[in-house]
Amino acid sequence: METQQVVIAGGGPVGLWLAAELRLNDVSVTVLEQRTEVDQRSKALTVHPRSVEVLACRGLHERFLDESLRISTGHFANLADRLDFSVLDTPYPYTLFIPQARTEELFEEHARALGATIRRGHRVTGFTEQADAVTVRAEGPEGPYEIRAEYLAGCDGTRSTVREAAGIGFPGTPSRYLGWLGDVAFDNPPPPGFNRFTEHGGLMVVPLPGDRWRIAGTDPSSATTEWPGDFTMEELRQKTIRIAGDDFGMRDPSWLSRFGNATRLATHYRLGRVVLAGDAAHQHYPTGGVGMNVGVQDAFNLGWKLAATINGWASDGLLDTYHTDRHPIGEQLMEHSRAQTYLFHGFTPEGLALRSLLSRMIPRSKEFSDVLAGRLTALDVAYPAADPDAHPLTGARAPALAFAAADTDLFALLRADGYLLLDLTARGVLDDRGGDRITVRGGALDQVPDGWEDVRAALIRPDGHIAWAGAEEDDAELAALVDDALATALGRR
Incomplete structure (x- = not known):
C-alpha cells in the first residue's frame, strides 16, 4: 500500500496552499482532486489585504501583484459608500482582482515546485482511522486504491466527503435567498465600478480578463426556498434591464449560475486524524468576496501546526489550537455573511432606508468603517491567548515591521x-x-x-x-x- 504523511482531499486554492505549507516543512503530501483541470468558471475574484500578506510571507506576492488589478476600496453588502482600504496598516492596502482560476494555477505551480504530488481526476471515497494512521480510500482513472497516511485533510468543499465520513456535524440554516451571476461580453459596457440598488434589485458589474464582464445581483424574486431551475441568459437580461435600465448589449455568456445563502459551520475543524479547511468547514453566501480568503487563511494556520505535530516539534495540544483559533473566525464569518445577506435583500422602503443609513455611517464614523474593514480584510484577526496575563499583542497578527538598518520587513x-x-x-x-x-x-x-x-x-x-x-x-x-x-x-x- 502506498504511504504518505498527509493526504489532502481537494485541489482548489485551499488544498493547494495547505500542500505547499506542508512541503515547506518537508512533509510528504498527496493532493487528490476530482477535476481533471482547473475550472475556468471562477467563483472567487478577490484576494483581500491579509491574504496578500500571507502570500508575501512566502515570497509569492509579486506574481499576484504583477497579474492583478488593485482596488483600494471594498464594500459591505454593496452599500453605496465604500470602505477605504488605502488607510489600512498594511503594505498592501488594496484587494487584488484576479480570477480564482488563475489563483489556483499559481498555487498549483507553487505546490508542485515544492514537491507536492497532485493527482487530478482522483477523489477520496472514504477512510478508516487507526490509532496511529488513517487508511484513505480513493478512486482514479485506473480504479480504486488506498493510501496510508498520518493525517487526512478535507479541503473538498461544502459537500465534503471527508467531513461526512468523519461524522463531523455541519449545522446551520438552509437557503432562503438566491443570488445570480453571468459572465458575458458587452457591446456597450457600463462605466468602471458600476453598481445599482433599488426597489427592483441590486447588481454590480466587474471586469474579467479577455474583454468579458461579470454581472452579479439579487432581486425581490430571489427570496425563495424553491429552486426555480437553471439560470438563463434571458433572465439575466431582463433582471439587468429592470434594475439598471439597460442590458449593455450583453451577449455570449460563458457562465450563468444561481447560488443560495445556506449557512453552515463544522462542529469540529479537527477530529482525531482528520482536519477540515475552507468550504468543507464553513458554507455561506458569497458576500464581500471573502470565502477563498478565509479558506487560505485556515490552511495558513493549519499547515505549520500539522507539520510540527508530524515532525515532532509541536508543543502539547498545538494541533488542537487549529480549531480554537479558526472556529471563532468561522463564527464571525457566519455573522457577517448573514448580516450582509439581509441587507442585500432589503428592497422594501424600510430595507432601503436601513441601507442608506448604514451607508452614510461609513464616511462619517471612522470606528464603524474600521470595524467593517478589519473584518472584511481579516487584518483584525487575533487568536485567543492561553495565558490571561499575556501581553495584549499576544495572538494578534504581526504587522510588516521594518528594521531601521536593513532593507527588509x-x-x-x-x-x-x-x-x-x-x-x-x-x-x-x-x-x-x-x-x-x-x-x-x-x-x-x-x-x-x-x-x-x-x-x-x-x-x-x-x-x-x-x-x-x-x-x-x-x-x-x-x-x-x-x-x-x-x-x-x-x-x-
Whole structure:
C-alpha cells in the first residue's frame, strides 16, 4: 500500500496552499482532486489585504501583484459608500482582482515546485482511522486504491466527503435567498465600478480578463426556498434591464449560475486524524468576496501546526489550537455573511432606508468603517491567548515591521518551519537564543506601530501571529521570560 504523511482531499486554492505549507516543512503530501483541470468558471475574484500578506510571507506576492488589478476600496453588502482600504496598516492596502482560476494555477505551480504530488481526476471515497494512521480510500482513472497516511485533510468543499465520513456535524440554516451571476461580453459596457440598488434589485458589474464582464445581483424574486431551475441568459437580461435600465448589449455568456445563502459551520475543524479547511468547514453566501480568503487563511494556520505535530516539534495540544483559533473566525464569518445577506435583500422602503443609513455611517464614523474593514480584510484577526496575563499583542497578527538598518520587513523574515524571535533591546541580549526552529532578528524598528511601544522582545509564529511578547525592562529577567516562551512554543516543558 502506498504511504504518505498527509493526504489532502481537494485541489482548489485551499488544498493547494495547505500542500505547499506542508512541503515547506518537508512533509510528504498527496493532493487528490476530482477535476481533471482547473475550472475556468471562477467563483472567487478577490484576494483581500491579509491574504496578500500571507502570500508575501512566502515570497509569492509579486506574481499576484504583477497579474492583478488593485482596488483600494471594498464594500459591505454593496452599500453605496465604500470602505477605504488605502488607510489600512498594511503594505498592501488594496484587494487584488484576479480570477480564482488563475489563483489556483499559481498555487498549483507553487505546490508542485515544492514537491507536492497532485493527482487530478482522483477523489477520496472514504477512510478508516487507526490509532496511529488513517487508511484513505480513493478512486482514479485506473480504479480504486488506498493510501496510508498520518493525517487526512478535507479541503473538498461544502459537500465534503471527508467531513461526512468523519461524522463531523455541519449545522446551520438552509437557503432562503438566491443570488445570480453571468459572465458575458458587452457591446456597450457600463462605466468602471458600476453598481445599482433599488426597489427592483441590486447588481454590480466587474471586469474579467479577455474583454468579458461579470454581472452579479439579487432581486425581490430571489427570496425563495424553491429552486426555480437553471439560470438563463434571458433572465439575466431582463433582471439587468429592470434594475439598471439597460442590458449593455450583453451577449455570449460563458457562465450563468444561481447560488443560495445556506449557512453552515463544522462542529469540529479537527477530529482525531482528520482536519477540515475552507468550504468543507464553513458554507455561506458569497458576500464581500471573502470565502477563498478565509479558506487560505485556515490552511495558513493549519499547515505549520500539522507539520510540527508530524515532525515532532509541536508543543502539547498545538494541533488542537487549529480549531480554537479558526472556529471563532468561522463564527464571525457566519455573522457577517448573514448580516450582509439581509441587507442585500432589503428592497422594501424600510430595507432601503436601513441601507442608506448604514451607508452614510461609513464616511462619517471612522470606528464603524474600521470595524467593517478589519473584518472584511481579516487584518483584525487575533487568536485567543492561553495565558490571561499575556501581553495584549499576544495572538494578534504581526504587522510588516521594518528594521531601521536593513532593507527588509517581518514578512520576508518569516519561516514556515520555525519561529522568528525579535530582539528589540538594541543590545543583542537574545542573540544566542537561535536554534533549529528559532531565528533571531535584532535591531531597532524603523517605525514603532501602535501597541508596540513597550515591547522589547516578541516571538512570531510561522503564520505571522504573535505567540508571545514581553516588555520586561531588566535584561536578565527578559531573557528568562524568553527562555520560558521558547520552551512552551517548542514543547520542551
